[in-house]
């Protein structure tokens with residue numbers, strides 16, 4: 001469990017985090033979202049005791065990071081995978097970390113296998129790709145088999161297979177009852193991975209909600225493509241629907257007269273089912289070339305929330 005309470009962090013006159021309060025609960029993956037410079041990394045650094053808060057506090061399992069009795073076994077983190085020294089092998093790097101935390105070599109072998117680096121264990125980190133460095137950073141975070149994981153942009157540099165692997169790993173760690181906090185700018189991936197989302201802007205809390213609830217709040221609807229879009233939109237509005245032109249088209253504007261035939265323009269319709277829209281189109285003699293349910297993506301919701 002992570003508790004952030006009224007946290008403020010100033011860097012000189014820069015207010016990086018401002019009165020931020022949220023909880024990260026066990027048994028879930030919590031996504032931490034915000035535009036560049038929103039204060040995500042700063043918050044993570046304060047939680048991890050790397051930066052002191054200006055005011056407020058951040059607690060892991062009820063205490064500050066420095067007061068954890070066995071920190072490596074309670075919290076694992078990856079902040080910047082590129083920081084790792086390149087001269088050593090992956091094994092030697094993890095072995096040194098394990099030694100410092102009183103963890104046996106067997107665990108080094110285990111985590112290397114878990115992140116898919118067993119075959120590269122003796123290779124120098126200097127020759128690692130970005131994705132391999134990310135995997136090594138995740139291995140380091142997992143060394144102590146901790147109950148709390150804090151990962152800043154763990155999917156950076158991973159290929160599609162790697163991203164899928166990471167999603168499965170994080171979801172299974174949460175299913176084991178661990179607390180998982182991760183930041184990412186990859187919205188589709190976040191919507192697939194995170195049960196809960198914390199969104200911040202200019203250091204302040206904007207949203208703290210379950211991914212499902214947040215997406216449900218945003219307009220979904222039915223996308224309709226018709227060569228008679230303007231005429232059809234009038235009939236749909238008369239039946240109580242809300243009709244907007246789908247992005248980048250002028251469809252849906254009131255027709256001046258008759259039933260103009262356009263080039264298959266798109267409408268976004270809310271308030272009617274697909275069946276009802278089809279029936280209305282038929283009754284009005286409008287051809288329909290596409291009729292699909294459309295859900296708001298996390299990226300669209302995020303842009304709207306943070307505008």
Ligand SMILES: Nc1ncnc2c1ncn2[C@@H]1O[C@H](COP(=O)(O)OP(=O)(O)OP(=O)(O)O)[C@@H](O)[C@H]1O
Pocket residue numbers: 011014015016034035036037038039040041042043
């Ligand atoms: N060590 C530092 N010294 C001075 N200012 C800093 C420092 N670290 C961060 N900042 C500033 O604090 C603000 C928040 O930065 P932070 O890195 O926490 O944001 P972020 O949400 O992690 O951004 P990104 O998505 O780009 O990683 C920014 O204005 C940044 O310039």
